[in-house]
Amino acid sequence: MDDLQLGDLVQMRKTHPCGSDRWTVIRVGADVKIRCAGCGRIVMMDRAAFLKRMKKRVARAPQDAAQANGKEEI
Numbered sequence: 001m002d003d004l005q006l007g008d009l010v011q012m013r014k015t016h017p018c019g020s021d022r023w024t025v026i027r028v029g030a031d032v033k034i035r036c037a038g039c040g041r042i043v044m045m046d047r048a049a050f051l052k053r054m055k056k057r058v059a060r061a062p063q064d065a066a067q068a069n070g071k072e073e074i
Contacts, residue, residue: 004028007061009037010054016041022058 008025015021020038027033032050035042045053 004032005061008057009059010034011056011058012053013055014053021055025061 004025006025006028010023010025012021012023016036016038018036018039018041020036022037023034023043024037025032026035026042027044029047031044031046033042033044034050
């Protein structure tokens, strides 16, 4: 489950105080930054803590969006 991409929608084990448990991945690296789908709050945590707290991936990022973020064609 270590193949995260920008834009992936993930479900976390615990709910956020706003009531949502779904988050969008907005940064991937040694740390992972996620945005709450309910209220928009942004949280950053190290990858090990993120993988421990993540329950499952709900939806993959669209392929063209993933390519546009880092691999533009000339």
